[in-house]
Amino acid sequence: MARETIVIDPVTRIEGHAKITIHLDDAGGVQDARFHVTQLRGFEKLCEGRPFHELPSLMARICGICPVSHLVASAKACDALLAVRIPETAAILRRVLNLAQLVQSHALSFFHLSSPDLLLGLDAPPERRNLAGVLAANPQLARDGIRLRQFGQQVIEWLGGKRVHPGWVVPGGVNAPLARETRDRILAAIPAMLDIADRTLAWFKSILEGFGEEVRTFANFPSLFLGLVDDQGGLEHYDGRLRVVDAAGHVRVDGLAPERYVEVIAEARESWSYLKSTYFVADGYPEGLYRVGPLARLNLVERCGTPRADQEWAEFRLLERGAVLSSFHYHWARLIEIVYGLERIAQLLHHPEVLSPRVRATAAPNAREGIGVAEAPRGLLIHHYRIDDDGLVVWVNLIIATGHNALAMNRGLLQVARRFVHGSRLGDGALNRCEAVIRAFDPCLSCSTHALGEMPLAVELYDARGTLLDARRREP
């Protein structure tokens, strides 16, 4: 039984609100660490009884950072309820929107949430280790992050009408074709964005050596990796088939239609968090831990599929002989995916059918069950719906990227706590690193607990009898 518990409450610079508890044993060593998500959203219940065609719009409001991901997955589930094959142009346009979301979300994570740690160091005082500190120390880096995120958001606004909670993606396709001027504006902006991505990658690689201890200890352990790949084993964020690889890079599952996800993953609940954890069914709970998201995707694929991203990916994969295991390298993977996203948007916008007016298939509901799967910036996203004969929702299940990563985040937290937490008091460096390992996963807690509460992340320390020994809290 744990003798002491350290609590970090709130955890700063993540999306949503959470708490960390660290439990010490009799000898003062770290016995366990937990990442508690303290907010409840309840979207799976509040959608019951609604007409299914409302779901994309409702589901987009799960989150203000990745609404497009929910819009796309939800629309795909509704496509299945209609039993339609959407026009090719609609699929292209949904892909462009999805990739714009990827770019802006990864930019937010890297530049706004994590660059303070990377630029200023994890031992810098908290009052400086924030975006303002980045602005002061490296205005170019801050400016690049702002511009890159603006680009992604602007593309979303041009296509979907709004930067946050856009419309446009509907069951059956999208509700308007792409205007030529819009296509040309997006294409014109991409070269400058690629320059930013290249510049940032070069900078990140130059500082990596200074984070050797973090690379070694930030959720660095063998695990499975899960995600979508295209029909040639390349990077895929909109369609594709499910693939699972192990730490050595060997394929455990391949070519599985995403609608058959229940054959490979299941959900579990813990009493101490609103975040559901998922696990690989064949290995059981909790041994069936796996990771999703940028690091997982780059471990799953045999190529990205765009020229500059492929070069960067090849260099990235030299880190290890099998899969790249350290979760610190989520940061690097995000930057590579930004390059891919920008290049792929350009490729798609040059498709001969991208300006076609045929962008929507229409039908009445023709199926009682629909499953939509896509890769959100943080990882695999599953929307699973059942409706009645009147088209009203009777059941919803959402499996969110952060839920897929829940077990890995907890194990990563334990690993960091064992390395950096000593005694019954939580030093600044330890607190920072507990937060930073969570931050590397870029969790989206509003999504994963299907509200912004009053507090970000906090850390608490308890003894074996449950007596609070220490607590650290950072104001938002």
Added chain:
Amino acid sequence: MNGAQDTLIVGIGNPLREDDGAGFAVASRLGPPALAVVQLTPELAEPISRASRVVFVDAHRGTPPGQVHWEPIGPAAPGALAFSHRVTPADLLAAATLLGGRTPAAWLVAIGGARFGWGEALSPAVEAAVAGLVERLRAPGEGKRCTTLR
């Protein structure tokens, strides 16, 4: 306006919360390059850094409904700038200073609100105040069209 924007209007508010949407309404009616936003975000530091003057427009509880109050504002102290869950006009001015090397002159225009419930309509006093402010800001050199950011 010149290419670097002499005066940038930033209207803040939620258009679904009655008079809370006053600032958003001002910027929306002005049109680009005025910015209508539901909340202030760090990304706004970049266009602010390119402006000579910035006018933030927002509704205010406690001010008599329809009353319009202009207040000059300055940047937040460097040590106070954290850019966490809440971003203020002073935060953005400080960030803009770091980005652009100078601080634009800035004002916060507070419009007294009467109703902050659920709805898209402004109360009569606030509607009149919004219309008057839009006319004033439309005067040459005060701002033109609007880009909607939601």
